[in-house]
Amino acid sequence: MRKSKAIKMLSRQLAKLEDKDFIADEKWIIHTQDYIKYFFGDDSPQYDYIKKFTFYISYYVNTPDDKIKAEKERVRNNAKQFIRDCSEIIEFKGIINQNHNFLERINNQTLIPVIITIISGILFIGYLFGISTTDSKNVELRQEIKEMKQYNKILKDSLSISPTSKISDNISK
Numbered sequence: 001m002r003k004s005k006a007i008k009m010l011s012r013q014l015a016k017l018e019d020k021d022f023i024a025d026e027k028w029i030i031h032t033q034d035y036i037k038y039f040f041g042d043d044s045p046q047y048d049y050i051k052k053f054t055f056y057i058s059y060y061v062n063t064p065d066d067k068i069k070a071e072k073e074r075v076r077n078n079a080k081q082f083i084r085d086c087s088e089i090i091e092f093k094g095i096i097n098q099n100h101n102f103l104e105r106i107n108n109q110t111l112i113p114v115i116i117t118i119i120s121g122i123l124f125i126g127y128l129f130g131i132s133t134t135d136s137k138n139v140e141l142r143q144e145i146k147e148m149k150q151y152n153k154i155l156k157d158s159l160s161i162s163p164t165s166k167i168s169d170n171i172s173k
Contacts, residue, residue: 006039006095007087014083017076024055024076036086039095046086053079 013032016022033050040046057071106114 003090003094006035006090009035010039010083010087010090014080014087017080017083024079026055029053029055032083039086039090041096044096046082046089049082053082055079 013028013035016028017024022028029050033047036044036047036050055072055075057068057075059068059071
């Protein structure tokens with residue numbers, strides 16, 4: 001996701017808060033939590049803040065209405081400022097990389113033995129392949145040597161027969 005799209009999404013959440021007719025409640029918080037978690041991650045301080053955030057205020061029964069209204073406005077302004085701050089962070093830093101690979105989901109205590117096992121397996125398969133290849137080459141070489149010995153024997157026999165036959169042919173003439 002691009003920074004501009006993330007900022008646009010947060011701007012919509014901010015626009016809801018700036019609308020005086022909008023009733024800010026837990027639905028808005030849940031919606032915003034989802035965005036913040038996606039943009040910053042679930043271990044970020046921004047996500048921790050929005051998880052704990054609430055629009056509910058406590059007051060005494062005899063608290064004047066204008067103080068209650070001022071407190072609600074203060075909480076709403078805090079939420080607005082939070083959204084602005086998050087937008088600013090995204091604008092300058094960007095959002096976290098959402099393209100995680102599967103290795104990031106595995107802890108090191110599991111990952112290291114798995115990698116060692118895989119590497120050992122690959123080396124063992126390579127060793128077996130090397131032995132197999134060497135054995136087949138040795139068989140081929142032995143076959144060639146056997147054929148060469150037979151060919152050499154035939155040549156020796158033909159050389160040993162040939163001069164003798166010529167000598168005997170010359171003698172008979």
